[in-house]
Each structure stands twice: as C-alpha cells, then as structure tokens.
Amino acid sequence: MTLMLSFVRRYVMPFWLWFVAGSFFLFITNYLAVQIPIQLAKAIDAIRVGNQPQTLYYAIVTIAIMGALVIIVRTLSRVLFFTPGRLVEYQLKNDMFDKLLRLQPSFYSEWQTGDIVSRTANDMTFVRVMVGFGTLQVINITTALLLAGTQMLLLSPWLTLLILLPLGVGMIVVNVGIRRLFDLSRQSQEEMSSLSEHILASLQGVQTIQGFNAQEAFHTRFLKRNKDYMTTNLKLVNVRVITLPVLALSGAMCIWVLLAFGGPMAIRKEISVGQLVAFTSYIALLLMPLRSLGWLMSVFQRGRTSLERVMELLDVEPERPDLPDPIHTQPGKGPGFRFKHLSFAYPDDPDNPVLHDIDVELPAGKMIGVFGRTGSGKTTLLRLLSRAYNAQPEQLFVDDIDITKLHLDEWRKRMSVVTQSPFLFSDDIATNIAMGERPREEIEQAIDSAALRRDLESLPDGLDTIVGERGIMLSGGQRQRVALARALCRPFDFLILDDVLSAVDHQTEHTLIETIKQIGHSRPEAPPTTILVSHRLSALCSTDLILVLEHGKLVDKGTHQELIRREGPYKEAWELQSNKVDDEGNPIEIPCDPPSEGTDDSKEEDV
Known part of the structure; x- marks a missing residue:
C-alpha cells in the first residue's frame, strides 16, 4: 500500500484534473444509463394502459436524446482517463532511462539485461493499463453500482436484496481466484524476464553459437524457459476460466430470482410490468461492469506486480560516495595519482580480491604504461581510475584528494576512455x-x-x-x-587507453603513439595524463613510467630501459616479443622511441 501511495503522489497526482474531469463525465454517463430504464418503464406502462400516447412519445424522445448523450460523454470520459495513463507511462520511461544511465557498472553486474528490458517494456505497459483503464473501470463500476442499486431500492427494497444475493456469492468466489492470479502473474513476469534475457543473449552471441555448432544446446535451454512460461500462463488461464464465468452465472441467477419473485409481485400489482422490465435493465446494467470486474482485478493484480518491479528498479540508488557534498576540481591540467595500499574486489565476488596492496605514485602530465599478463588486474586498475567502480576510501587519491569524494560527473568530463x-x-x-x-x-x-x-x-x-x-x-x-x-x-585532462592498439600493425601503432605524445606537446604548460595498457611492449617503451602487474600486485615499475635490464615479467616479455619473425622468417624490428622528457628518478625506484 505504501508503494502504491508513493507512486500515486509521484506520478498520478500531477494529472488529477484529468481524472476529476473524467470522473464527472463518467458519472453523467452512468446517470443517463440509469435514467433510460425509468423512461423505458414509463413507455411500457403507457402502452399497457393504452390511452397515454403523449407519455409514450415523451419517453421515446427522452430515451433517444439520452442515448446520444451517453455516446458523447462516454467518449470524453475515456479520453480523459486514457490520456493521463499514457502520460504516466511516458514519465516513467523518461525517469527509468535517466536512472539506467546514472547507475554504475556494479549494478549491471548484478542485474540481467533481459530483466531490465522486460521491466521497462512489459511491466510499464501493465502499469499504464492499471492507471488509465483500471482507474476508469473502478470509478465506472462504483458509480454504476451506486446509481443502479439506489434506483432498484427505490423501486423495491425486498426484490433488490434478493437479486443482489447471488451477486454477493459470485464476488466472494472471484476474490478467492484473484489472490491466486496475483501469485501466478508475478511468476509469469519473472519467467518472461528470464526468457527475454536468454533470447537477447543468444541474438548477441549468435555468431559464437553457430561457430561452435551449439544451436541445439541453446535451443534446449530456450525450450525449457519457454515451457515454464507457457505452463504458468496456462495456470493463469485456468484460474480465469474457472473464476470469471461465476459472475455470468450470478447474473443468470439474478434473472431467475427476478422472475421467481418479481413475477408474482407484478401479478399482485405490487410493482408494475414496466418496473419489472426496468429491473431487468438494471440487472443488465450491473452485469456489464461486474463481468469485467474479474478481468479488472487481474489488471490491478498484474499492474501492482509490475509496479513493484518498476519501482524496485527506479528506487535503486546510484553508487555515489561523493554525495551529498562532492569536491569540485578545476579542469585544464593532467591529474596526478597516488595509490595508497590499494586493494579491491568486485562486489559480486568480495572474497576474491583482484588488486592487492598497490602503493605507487603516478606523476601528473605524463604518459604512464601498464603491463601485465591476462588476469593481472590492469583493466580493474583503469576502472577504479575512471570510477566505473569505486575504490575504498583513502586508498586512491587524485592530486591529494580522495577520488571517491570528487564530483563524479565533473571527473568524467575531464577524462576520455577507450576500453579494451x-x-x-x-x-x-x-x-x-x-x-x-x-x-x-x-x-x-x-x-x-x-x-x-x-x-x-x-x-x-x-x-x-x-x-x-x-x-x-x-x-x-x-x-x-x-x-x-x-x-x-x-x-580531456586524463586519457585512458586499455589495450587499444592490439589489432593494428606496428606502423599504425607507432603513428598513434606519436599522435598521443603530440597532444601532450601541444599543452606544454598543462599536459594531460595518459594511462596506456598494452601487451605490446613496443607501445609502452615510449612512456615515461611503466607499472608491471602480476596476480593483482605491483611487482615492478620504471622506464622501459630500466625494466629490460633487470629480471622480471617485463624483461621476459620483451625478449619474447623481440624474437618475433614475420611470415617469411625475417626478424620484426620493434620500434621503440625513448620518452620525450626524462622521468623523475625519485619515482622510479624498485618496488
């Protein structure tokens, strides 16, 4: 209930005038619909008497005018209810997309894409139907019951109570079925999310599936998910098939009660034949909304389930440790970094740290290389620098400021990132x-x-x-x-390049490295800081400082010339890559220009 009230205040109340106007026209619609049987009763009684043509003609004209007015006001009421439903859906989708753009990668590592798509598409449709059509039907049924029920009581209280008894029994049976519908609706939507996720992943990886001839395996998984979804929906259909006809049966029982008890009353002149016919019209008037009541309950149950799923996503708070008082920095110069015993594990696997006790300082305005074998933590290091993930407080500093306290949007405006x-x-x-x-x-x-x-x-x-x-x-x-x-x-003030030169030839690589260096030369007073990750040492040898990672630890650092002179992973990789030959067996010359400016020796001591 709290969720529904919060949703109504946040999204529905801004359109309250639409609903008030729609309710007014809906009341007029039902009022006219209730008055028509009264005119019909007068017309029938006038025919039976046989000497009241004026009353008959007046009733006929009145019924025609009321019928035309019903068409007009009913159309207006639907426009006034359905439009805010669409506007609420529009605002929900805007807010959802804005939220999804602000959520950090740690969120997407825990949520499946197919589930997110299902919530922003299918679930929002159910919410829109609940707000527009559902609200209209609630007011329509309530108004019809009140107006028709009041008019029936005015005609004959005793006969009205007898007629409403089968309807009450039918409503009790329907409510029992509705509770079951709610549970099955939620299960159906969760299975739809799972099915959507499998379809999306399969389409994205269709070349891989075909390349490994794995079509049968993926089709088998699809069949299982699809069968589960079908089974749940068949259960939903069975509950509806059993529950919804109860109201129709109740309506038939009402007619039987009317004939069994109202017929003798008409014979005894306790009510007129016209009033008996009016009762028949009122029963039909009541049955029309009541027959849709079971489906309406299903709309609200699905809508409530969908609303829970939508709001669950909308209420996720972005991982922003910089709020509510972020620190603002001035752009225009490359930042320096300080890693202070940095360790990090991903949120979905907290027991397996990827980085261990990294302690190093990176000078501002320099080109920094990062080398390491696959799985050594290079990409994770860059993710922390770009704040795709947040480091622990007081472990990573930008110009002596804790990076987690920097205004996230401003920090990202200062950087350019090229991912692996x-x-x-x-x-x-x-x-x-x-x-x-x-x-x-x-x-x-x-x-x-x-x-x-x-x-x-x-x-x-x-x-x-x-x-x-x-x-x-x-x-x-x-x-x-x-x-x-x-x-x-x-x-940019900060450029991150994560192994972006792996698919280019050495000549193109050399050209690109020179271009990146030239960007620094074009801003001699405030050059940008560049972090370059590469498995190719020919790309790293021009950098000012190289970090060597292994198993998440910083095992060495220095310039290219220093690292190839001492034993370690870097020297091994250099010797291996220096011995490469081309297709004709000729040695490949690896270009390696020294950095354009010397590096501070005090920051290049051995780890």
Missing part, C-alpha cells in the same frame, strides 16, 4: 565519434589523429557508413581506431 572491447552503436561512424553535438571539423581532426582516414576512403559512405550492431561491419582495428577517434574528439 570498444562498444560502437548501430549508427554511422560520425555519430559514433561525436557522441553528441560536435562540429564536423573536430570529427575530421579526430579521424586524422586516430589514423582512420585511409580506412574511411575505402568504405562506401565514408563517415556516413553504418557500422552495424556493435560495429560488426568494421574490422577489429577499425573499431579500435573509431573508439580512439571518439576519445580524441573531446577535450
């Missing part, structure tokens, strides 16, 4: 690079900086080429360079 597996939207290359409104000149400049110009010339539509789902129309190297162009297209 860059995501491209199913749009054209220009849109993927701009990520918003960017002048065409800036996009063109970013393309040149990312060494993408020659590739664009070979594409059919150049910058306007549609890259397909996740950039499937481009090669791995082209995807990386589009992502790099996207990063270089915006101003």
Whole structure:
C-alpha cells in the first residue's frame, strides 16, 4: 500500500484534473444509463394502459436524446482517463532511462539485461493499463453500482436484496481466484524476464553459437524457459476460466430470482410490468461492469506486480560516495595519482580480491604504461581510475584528494576512455565519434589523429557508413581506431587507453603513439595524463613510467630501459616479443622511441 501511495503522489497526482474531469463525465454517463430504464418503464406502462400516447412519445424522445448523450460523454470520459495513463507511462520511461544511465557498472553486474528490458517494456505497459483503464473501470463500476442499486431500492427494497444475493456469492468466489492470479502473474513476469534475457543473449552471441555448432544446446535451454512460461500462463488461464464465468452465472441467477419473485409481485400489482422490465435493465446494467470486474482485478493484480518491479528498479540508488557534498576540481591540467595500499574486489565476488596492496605514485602530465599478463588486474586498475567502480576510501587519491569524494560527473568530463572491447552503436561512424553535438571539423581532426582516414576512403559512405550492431561491419582495428577517434574528439585532462592498439600493425601503432605524445606537446604548460595498457611492449617503451602487474600486485615499475635490464615479467616479455619473425622468417624490428622528457628518478625506484 505504501508503494502504491508513493507512486500515486509521484506520478498520478500531477494529472488529477484529468481524472476529476473524467470522473464527472463518467458519472453523467452512468446517470443517463440509469435514467433510460425509468423512461423505458414509463413507455411500457403507457402502452399497457393504452390511452397515454403523449407519455409514450415523451419517453421515446427522452430515451433517444439520452442515448446520444451517453455516446458523447462516454467518449470524453475515456479520453480523459486514457490520456493521463499514457502520460504516466511516458514519465516513467523518461525517469527509468535517466536512472539506467546514472547507475554504475556494479549494478549491471548484478542485474540481467533481459530483466531490465522486460521491466521497462512489459511491466510499464501493465502499469499504464492499471492507471488509465483500471482507474476508469473502478470509478465506472462504483458509480454504476451506486446509481443502479439506489434506483432498484427505490423501486423495491425486498426484490433488490434478493437479486443482489447471488451477486454477493459470485464476488466472494472471484476474490478467492484473484489472490491466486496475483501469485501466478508475478511468476509469469519473472519467467518472461528470464526468457527475454536468454533470447537477447543468444541474438548477441549468435555468431559464437553457430561457430561452435551449439544451436541445439541453446535451443534446449530456450525450450525449457519457454515451457515454464507457457505452463504458468496456462495456470493463469485456468484460474480465469474457472473464476470469471461465476459472475455470468450470478447474473443468470439474478434473472431467475427476478422472475421467481418479481413475477408474482407484478401479478399482485405490487410493482408494475414496466418496473419489472426496468429491473431487468438494471440487472443488465450491473452485469456489464461486474463481468469485467474479474478481468479488472487481474489488471490491478498484474499492474501492482509490475509496479513493484518498476519501482524496485527506479528506487535503486546510484553508487555515489561523493554525495551529498562532492569536491569540485578545476579542469585544464593532467591529474596526478597516488595509490595508497590499494586493494579491491568486485562486489559480486568480495572474497576474491583482484588488486592487492598497490602503493605507487603516478606523476601528473605524463604518459604512464601498464603491463601485465591476462588476469593481472590492469583493466580493474583503469576502472577504479575512471570510477566505473569505486575504490575504498583513502586508498586512491587524485592530486591529494580522495577520488571517491570528487564530483563524479565533473571527473568524467575531464577524462576520455577507450576500453579494451570498444562498444560502437548501430549508427554511422560520425555519430559514433561525436557522441553528441560536435562540429564536423573536430570529427575530421579526430579521424586524422586516430589514423582512420585511409580506412574511411575505402568504405562506401565514408563517415556516413553504418557500422552495424556493435560495429560488426568494421574490422577489429577499425573499431579500435573509431573508439580512439571518439576519445580524441573531446577535450580531456586524463586519457585512458586499455589495450587499444592490439589489432593494428606496428606502423599504425607507432603513428598513434606519436599522435598521443603530440597532444601532450601541444599543452606544454598543462599536459594531460595518459594511462596506456598494452601487451605490446613496443607501445609502452615510449612512456615515461611503466607499472608491471602480476596476480593483482605491483611487482615492478620504471622506464622501459630500466625494466629490460633487470629480471622480471617485463624483461621476459620483451625478449619474447623481440624474437618475433614475420611470415617469411625475417626478424620484426620493434620500434621503440625513448620518452620525450626524462622521468623523475625519485619515482622510479624498485618496488
């Protein structure tokens, strides 16, 4: 109940005028519908008497006018109820999308994508139906029962009580069925989420499924989820099939009671034949909303279940330790970093730390390399720097300020990030690079900086080429360079490059490294800080400082020349990569330029 009240205050009350106006026209609709049987009774009694043509004609004209008015006011009432239902759905979707954009990756590691899609699509539809159509029917049924019931009591209280008895029994049976419908509705929606998640994951990985000839295995899993969903919905249908006809049976019993007890009363002149016919009309008037009452209960049960699922997602608080009093920093210069005995484990696996006791200082405005074997914690380190995940307090500092206290949005505005597996939207290359409104000149400049110009010339539509789902129309190297162009297209103080040169040749790699270094030279007074992760040591040897990670620990650091002179993982990798040959058996020369400026020796001592 608290959830429903909170939802009504937050989303429904802003449209209260719509509902008030709709209720007014709904009352007029039912009032006219109740008055028509009275005119019908007068007309029938006038016919029986045979000498009251004026009364008959007056009743006929009145019924025609009332019927026309019913059509008009009924239409207005539906417009006034259905419109706010759509507006509530619109606002819910806006709030949901805004919330999903603000939630951190730790949230998405715990929630399935298919479940989120189901809540933002199917569940919101049920909420909209509950708000619009459901509210209309509640007021319609309540008004019809009150007006028709009052008029029936005025005609004959005793006969009214006898007629309402079967309806009461029917309502008790329906309420028992409704409770079962609620449980099955929630189970059905959860199974729909599971089915949606499986379909979405299968479509995203269809090439992998086909490549491993795993169609049968995935189809088997789909059949199980689909069968569970079908079984639950069949149970729902069975409950409805058993429950909903009860009201129709109650209506038939009402007619029987009317004939059994009202017929003799008409013979005894206790009521007129016209009034007996009016009772028949009132029973039909009551049965129309009551027959939909079972379905209406289902709408509210599904709507309430869906509302719980929607609000559960909307009420998730973003992981923002910087709030409510974030620290603001001035952009315009590359930040320095200090790791103070940093350790980190992912929220979904807290017992297995990925980083262990890292203690190091990274100078501002320098190019920092990070090297390590697969699983050594390189990407996790970058995620903490970009605050995709939050480090523990007092373990990671930016210019002597705890990074968790920095204003998150401002911090992200200062950085550009290229992830290990860059995501491209199913749009054209220009849109993927701009990520918003960017002048065409800036996009063109970013393309040149990312060494993408020659590739664009070979594409059919150049910058306007549609890259397909996740950039499937481009090669791995082209995807990386589009992502790099996207990063270089915006101003930044901090550049994160997570193994973005793995799919390019050595010449292109050398060109890109020079471009990144040139960005620093263009801002000599406040150069940006660059963190470059790479398995290729040819990309790291030009950096000012290299961190060597192994099993989540910082095992060494220094310049390229220092690291290749002492034993360790870096030297082993250098010797292995230096002995590579091309397809013809010729040694591959690995270009390695020293950093443009010396590094402070005091920050390069052995770990």
